[in-house]
Amino acid sequence: MTEVDMSIASPRKTAACLTLTGRVQGIGLRPAIARFAATLSLAGDVRNTREGVKIHVEGEASSVQQFVHELPANLPPSAEIHSLRSEPVQAMGAIEFLVEVVRNSSVDDAGASRTNQSLSTRVPADVVACKSCLAEVRSDSNHRHSYPFTSCTDCGPRYSIIERMPYEREHTSMAAFPLCERCRREYTSPEDRRFHAQTIACPQCGPQLWLRDSADRVIAREEHALRAAAAAILSGRIVALRGLGGYQLLVDATSPEAVARLREGKQRPAKPLAVMVASLSEAEKLARIDRAERCLLEGPAGPIVLVRQRTESRLAASVTAGLSNVGLMLPTTSLHVLLLDKVKRPMVCTSGNIEGEPLAYRAEQAVQQLRGLADLWLEHDLSIQRPIDDSVVRVMANRPVAVRLARGFAPLPLALDTPDRLVTLGGHQKTSLAVSNGTQAVLGPHIGDLDTIAARERYLAQIGEFSSLYGIENCPFVCDQHPQYFTTQWAADQPHSAIQVQHHHAHIVAGMLEHGWLDRQVLGVSFDGTGFGTDETIWGGEFLLATASGFERVGCLLPFQLVGGEFAVREPWRVATALVHDAAGDEVAARLPFREGNPRSLLPLLKNTRLPFTTTSAGRLFDGVAALALGIERNTFEGQAAMLLENACDLSATGEYQATIQPGQKKVLDWRPLLRQLLREVAVGVPPGVVAMRFHRGLARAIHELCAFFPGLPVVLGGGVFQNRVLVELLAKKFADAHRPLGLPGLIPTNDGGLAAGQLAIAASLAIGKETG
Secondary structure (H helix, E strand, O other): EEEOOOOHOOOOOOEEEEEEEEOOOOOOOHHHHHHHHHOOOOOOEEEEEOOEEEEEEEHHHHHHHHHHHHHHHHHOOOOOOEEEEEEEEEOOOOOOEEOOOOOOHHHHHHHHHEEOOOOOOOOOOOOOOOHHHHHHHHOOOOOOOOOOOOEEEEEOOOOOOOOOOOOOOEEEEEHHHOOHHHHHHHHHHOOOOOOOOOOOOOOOOOEEEEEOOOOOOOEEEEEHHHHHHHHHOOOOEEEEEOOOEEEEEEOOOOOOHHHHHHHHHOOOOOOOOOOOOOOHHOOOOOOOOHHHHHHHHOOOOEEEEEEEEEEOOOOOHHOOOOOOEEEEEOOOOOOHHHHHHOOOEEEEEEEEEOOOOOOOHHHHHHHHOOOOOOOEEEEEEOOOOOOOOOEEEEEOEEEEEEEEEOOOOOOOOOOOOOOOEEOOOOOOEEEOOOEEEEEEEEEEEOOOOOHHHHHHHHHHHHEEEEEEEOOOOOOEEEEOOOOOOOOOOOHOOOOOEEEEHHHHHHHHHHHHHOOOOOOOEEEEEEEEEEEEOOOEEEEEEEEEEEOOEEEEEEEOOOOOOOOOHHHHHHHHHHHHHHHHHHHOHHHHOOOOOOOOOOOOHHHHHHOOOOOOOEEEOHHHHHHHHHEEEOOOOOOOOOOHHHHHHHHHHHOOOOOOOOOEEEEOEEEEEEEEHHHHHHHHHHHHOOOOHHHHHHHHHHHHHHHHHEEEEEEOOOOOOOOOOOOOOOHHHHHHHHHHHHHOOOOOOOOOOOOHHHHHHHHHHHHHHHHHHHOOO
16 A cells, blocks of 8 residues: 655655555665665665654655655565555755664664564565575685675575564674674675675674584584585484574485484484475476476575475485475575585485474574484574574465465464454464564464473463564463363463464464455365364364354264274274274274274274264374275374375376265265275275375365355365365366365465464454444
8 A cells, every 4th residue: 555645745855754564674675765765866864663664855856756656666576565655744954865773672762662562564584595695605706705694685584583673783693793894885885785784794704604513512614614514414424504593404315324313313203304405406306396386496485395206316215205295495595505515415404303392493402402313513603583494385276385384484474454462372283373463463483283391382482572573462362272282271371361263263264364355254164183173072074154253063074983082193093993883884894904903992982972082073084094095004293194195196097986965954074985985996906096086086076065055155275184285186176167266275374383373363353343343
């Protein structure tokens, strides 16, 4: 939105004050404004504020008018202007145009405290090293040759080093590194591309690099440290590198022995590992990459992108652990580039933590957590203020979908206009926070599962740090309804009464927020593993008539029993036994040929109608089908069986299994006919890839058919099951053929990482309802 007051003109000299909001800090906007003002011979200044960017400009009236009208076209391409306000002011007699630096953001112009003031401007995200900086790093004649912390106005650390806003060098970790004379000249020269680059540094004045061993002895520095680290990786050793947002564990991705050792030490036996490669051409040697995936890999966010691995890939098979997809990423910093230039092989690049623990980002914490795992430590002295992991995305139906929202994308602005101050807490797995401070709403970066004390401590610390960053205090918390979630229990202990939001409603409203549909009613399809239902059973296969403030459960999967509760989540053979018991009877269930599981032992329990655990979980349905079709009896990580089932799909296979829809006020998707067909084909030796594909096709058809009972409404997909590319693309085609709007997953994660966004939109809608009611 642009508001331009034309009354600023006068016969000759005049002045104007402009305020820009949106994505305006940390992207080189002030230098661009200063250069544009200079071309019009205007004087004044530009400064970052907690509201955004404020400009005072004065000079000839026609030039000031031209500045106001043409300013949007002269900003950096990465700028996103939400509003531009202009008003006439008194000329100050300025004789040059200056980029002003805010020296102390904790007080206002009158000296009063501003620590409680809401932050209106966007917090900049970290940006991968740009091509210009990498060219300097690789140039023998450049004084930044081989300097691993090279950056400029267009790239480098942002969110991870910010102590407070507005974005100024003095408010970041770079304040510890006074500029040398040469960097000072670049920083103050309007003609230089590092004009007011807040992360500017060079070997003389910037952060330094060293390598230490497990006994905490420094064994090499700078270029020698890089060479020694590369040699260690090539010899099969594990190097812990301090990256942008925390430590990363690096090994040779072509070495089965090195990968096996990393898995053992990290306690991650089967979950896929990400791989960093030197360039897009190197990535294309390992995977088939389409245009959308290529854009993501080379984009400024630099995420891990899930792509289809080539059969002739030289990666160790244990990197992907039986999956055909591989997570690839390009170097994110000059440090990574310089290291890969020496290793000349793909490197496993995985989070620096033991599985289930939070990402290590401080040296003392990393030593304690990773002792005995890392052989060498590639360290530097640029402190990380805000830990943040690597983002993970995949392309589905030609859309980028965030599996893990983190570095490069977070904090993610949300298109939510609410005057209320709220902090939403997410769920229990893949947690993230969302906040509204009355002037903006954002979804924070991935934190992780909350099963350990250390993870909960990190989560609580981030609540305080995130609230402080955005200027929020003494506000209500919004949480899930599940009584056993740590977030729900913690919220109940806070001074303000917590607002509880139903899990699957939050999934759907997050999708509505993604597509700008908060003002309408939708039919939500919420498929996931576990969510606490309003009837106090475990939901997970839901059809909801939903608005931003409420929902009606109009359909679900046919319920089945979870024998053993959490054991059934880890052991899919239990789910398979329950499904077959319901679909084909005891005799067929008893003969299921599992290697470890004993179906007969569960049959008496399945006949007990008083068992407490029944569920409509689509995630568990996928687990059970994976056990029947692929023989998978144990999940070593959440979602493993479902991922393997998707991976097994033979996309060329035709045919589908038929489910039915039971009529009634609440429609029931009856999966039993589908399962009986599946069992018959497994029994006669139909290939698993065909079985898996026919299951996906049948389920997609059944979802579409149930949605047809509620015509005229857009449909929104939500929940972790819709990270499944095969299922999502089948549904996308069906709804496109029917000319019906379908809200597909996007940058707000469709898994539990997006719950906080949905919770925030629901709480905001409920607050508006109270005000208007």
